[in-house]
Amino acid sequence: MNRKWAGLLLISPALLVIAVFFLVPLGLSVVTSLQAKGGGWTLAHFEKSFELYTTDMIFTVAIVLLSSALIAVVAIAIAGYLTLGEHERTRNALRWLYRWPLFIPFIVTGQVMRTFLAKNGMLNHVLVGGGLIEPLAAQSMLDWRGIVIAFVWKQAPFVTLLLAGAMASLEVQHIEAARNLGAPRWRVLLGIVLPQVRGTLLVGVVLSFVTMLSVLSVPMMINPNSPTMMTVDVAYRISTHGDYAVANALCLVSLVFASLGAWVYLHHAVKRVGVA
Amino acid sequence: MNSAGDLASRWATNVVRATAIGLLAFVIFGPLANLLLWAFAERWYFPAKVPQEFGLAFWVRVFQPRGNAVQSLLTSVGIALMTVAFCLAVAVPAGYALARLKLPWRGFILMLFLLPQAIPNLPIYVNIARMFYEVGLNGTVLGVVLVHASHGLVLAVWIASAAFAAVDESLEQAARNMGAGPWRCFATITLPLAAPGLIASAIFVFLESLDEFTGTYFVGVPDVITLPLLMFNASMGGNYQIASITALLLLIPSIGFMLLVERFLKADVLAMVGR
Numbered sequence: 001m002n003r004k005w006a007g008l009l010l011i012s013p014a015l016l017v018i019a020v021f022f023l024v025p026l027g028l029s030v031v032t033s034l035q036a037k038g039g040g041w042t043l044a045h046f047e048k049s050f051e052l053y054t055t056d057m058i059f060t061v062a063i064v065l066l067s068s069a070l071i072a073v074v075a076i077a078i079a080g081y082l083t084l085g086e087h088e089r090t091r092n093a094l095r096w097l098y099r100w101p102l103f104i105p106f107i108v109t110g111q112v113m114r115t116f117l118a119k120n121g122m123l124n125h126v127l128v129g130g131g132l133i134e135p136l137a138a139q140s141m142l143d144w145r146g147i148v149i150a151f152v153w154k155q156a157p158f159v160t161l162l163l164a165g166a167m168a169s170l171e172v173q174h175i176e177a178a179r180n181l182g183a184p185r186w187r188v189l190l191g192i193v194l195p196q197v198r199g200t201l202l203v204g205v206v207l208s209f210v211t212m213l214s215v216l217s218v219p220m221m222i223n224p225n226s227p228t229m230m231t232v233d234v235a236y237r238i239s240t241h242g243d244y245a246v247a248n249a250l251c252l253v254s255l256v257f258a259s260l261g262a263w264v265y266l267h268h269a270v271k272r273v274g275v276a
Numbered sequence: 277m278n279s280a281g282d283l284a285s286r287w288a289t290n291v292v293r294a295t296a297i298g299l300l301a302f303v304i305f306g307p308l309a310n311l312l313l314w315a316f317a318e319r320w321y322f323p324a325k326v327p328q329e330f331g332l333a334f335w336v337r338v339f340q341p342r343g344n345a346v347q348s349l350l351t352s353v354g355i356a357l358m359t360v361a362f363c364l365a366v367a368v369p370a371g372y373a374l375a376r377l378k379l380p381w382r383g384f385i386l387m388l389f390l391l392p393q394a395i396p397n398l399p400i401y402v403n404i405a406r407m408f409y410e411v412g413l414n415g416t417v418l419g420v421v422l423v424h425a426s427h428g429l430v431l432a433v434w435i436a437s438a439a440f441a442a443v444d445e446s447l448e449q450a451a452r453n454m455g456a457g458p459w460r461c462f463a464t465i466t467l468p469l470a471a472p473g474l475i476a477s478a479i480f481v482f483l484e485s486l487d488e489f490t491g492t493y494f495v496g497v498p499d500v501i502t503l504p505l506l507m508f509n510a511s512m513g514g515n516y517q518i519a520s521i522t523a524l525l526l527l528i529p530s531i532g533f534m535l536l537v538e539r540f541l542k543a544d545v546l547a548m549v550g551r
Binding site: 094234252 | 293297300301302303304305306307308309310311313314324325365366367369370372373374377378379380385388389391392393394395396397398399400401402403404406407422423425426429430433483487488489490493494504507508511512516519520523526527530531533534537
């Protein structure tokens, strides 16, 4: 009984920080988005948000979903080769290569892609130099494609790291049995390995999904003009109009998008805690 | 005939492999190389493929004693160090309690620590900025430290808890059986064994703080200009050289940590994260 309260005492400062700097602002966001000017409750801020920013909402969800899907594909391919690949030198090269962007911040990714994907950026110079496109066909990719590329470049190594770790800890007997029966490697990957690490993939992709929903720097630097991502709209409402009501309504809409993913993630995480 | 066919197909596989690795290398390093070119470009006008003139003039400008880059670097490092101190002071006891002690409402508490990762942090930052404005914390270093700490804490608690959980409990039992008190046991057995994981969590928090943009953008302006904000302002102002040099400064610790992370974060600790 004594130890129980000792534990609570030790953890209480952390809980206090979460309460003051997470739960209170979250509550404030809900209240602000629903409060009318003279007091009382209203849905006007949400109506205004949808009126002004429906296109941006669709744009945001589409970009984040597409990025998440691409991240999953890249992570499965790289982690799969790291686990099942037979050529050791290629495996080592891949392991050394894929993780470079792992801890590079979003804002640096934004700047890096801003130069790389521009009309006179290195990508176009290499494509033209390699004879792959005509010089006149060179175009700037600093639109929705730029955001997707920046997101995948930055976030795929994180999911790959998680996934490769999970795959490495699997029982090798199943994999070897299937290989001995003559199953090709891609079938072993999709049929035997992937189902066992589904949970890890899910957690990695959902965390990326939620993170990408609230990144401000990348869309601001790569594609600040309409249609753009909702984070840019939120910053604009605040810095230009001081309009916290609509800004918070927009925040809550993106929260609803995230909560779908978050529900899946929490469900899985709590289940794992229960098992351990 | 057969062996010649084998040879050809092996050769083809090797070419495919080499091409795939080469493409990936370009995708990873191409953007970084482009940044490097910009950092050392004196003049670079369309449609030149590489800068017309290389030089260090912008580096001199960035690092001159009165230049704001040095000031921003000091601000950023100072804020990051304070954030680490704050986070560890709170996360070490919390992590120990989660890993070793019986907690009432354990599932609920765990969920509270998972939740901030699962929710977009934009509404949090926007409203913390409003709260801080009321109490005069906006535009202060303390305000930025608190925002960074609230963000880094969740990760710090997870890693600290995993680091403590990975310590072999029988070692603690042995110390206790030989008469060591709980404090002595913690200080001489548990803490040193968990230290690599705790160092990893400190580095994580340091990097998160150093790289943080959105929270600082709302809470720090206009007085606290960290390195990411300086980079952003330079980039939006069209000064790609200054932006690229600042980005390089931010890249060095990120890539250094990427190369070192496995030293600190062993697989046994990683396996315990989120449990």
